[in-house]
Amino acid sequence: MGKAWWxxxxxxxxxxxxxxxxxxxxxxxxxxxxxxxxFLAELKAATQIGFSDAAPADFVWKYQGEDEEINGETIxxxxxxxxxxxxxxxxxxxxxxxxxxxxxxxxxxxxxTVGSLNGYRSGNxxxxxxxxxxxxxxxxxxxxxxxxGITISEAAKSDEELIAEAFMAKYDVPADQVELKGIQKxxxxxxxxxxxxxxxxx
Numbered sequence: 001m002g003k004a005w006w007x008x009x010x011x012x013x014x015x016x017x018x019x020x021x022x023x024x025x026x027x028x029x030x031x032x033x034x035x036x037x038x039f040l041a042e043l044k045a046a047t048q049i050g051f052s053d054a055a056p057a058d059f060v061w062k063y064q065g066e067d068e069e070i071n072g073e074t075i076x077x078x079x080x081x082x083x084x085x086x087x088x089x090x091x092x093x094x095x096x097x098x099x100x101x102x103x104x105x106x107x108x109x110x111x112x113t114v115g116s117l118n119g120y121r122s123g124n125x126x127x128x129x130x131x132x133x134x135x136x137x138x139x140x141x142x143x144x145x146x147x148x149g150i151t152i153s154e155a156a157k158s159d160e161e162l163i164a165e166a167f168m169a170k171y172d173v174p175a176d177q178v179e180l181k182g183i184q185k186x187x188x189x190x191x192x193x194x195x196x197x198x199x200x201x202x
Contacts, residue, residue, distance in 0.1 A: 056077075063107055070107060073153060083143045085143070125149075126150070127148045129145070
């Protein structure tokens, strides 16, 4: 392995350490390993990527606490690693996660010069993808680590929930009197003002 590869790995380690440092309060989360193992096995089968065997791995999952502080919980989960992945293979991983109902978690995203971290969540099952560019000749390939575990934190609120809360506060009505329709996302932003219907107060 050449000098450039070690530089890339070093940058990824620094990125991950910064990730740990950005988390506030931390707690350790017990994990059901059977659910995680099943998820990672499905990932390998669906993408046909030569991931390593799953191995125990601890990682930090960030979330917003009741005091609005960004906290972190240390999750004891499992991880798999694959080297030499193309952009198409990374898209296959993203496609698998989307088909499994995972959504990006806004509190678990970080990026560096040659690496990135992206968090995804489906219920209490969370997944953290670490991608590191392999700096060599020819087309750029990536080393991808997929870490998965179970969180006890509450999921980040959806756009629909945030919009509903805004209308509840503005018109001082309970949740069962707010009905949202026609919500659309454009370049990461949610809109639906023209078609949001507010039920009349009883």
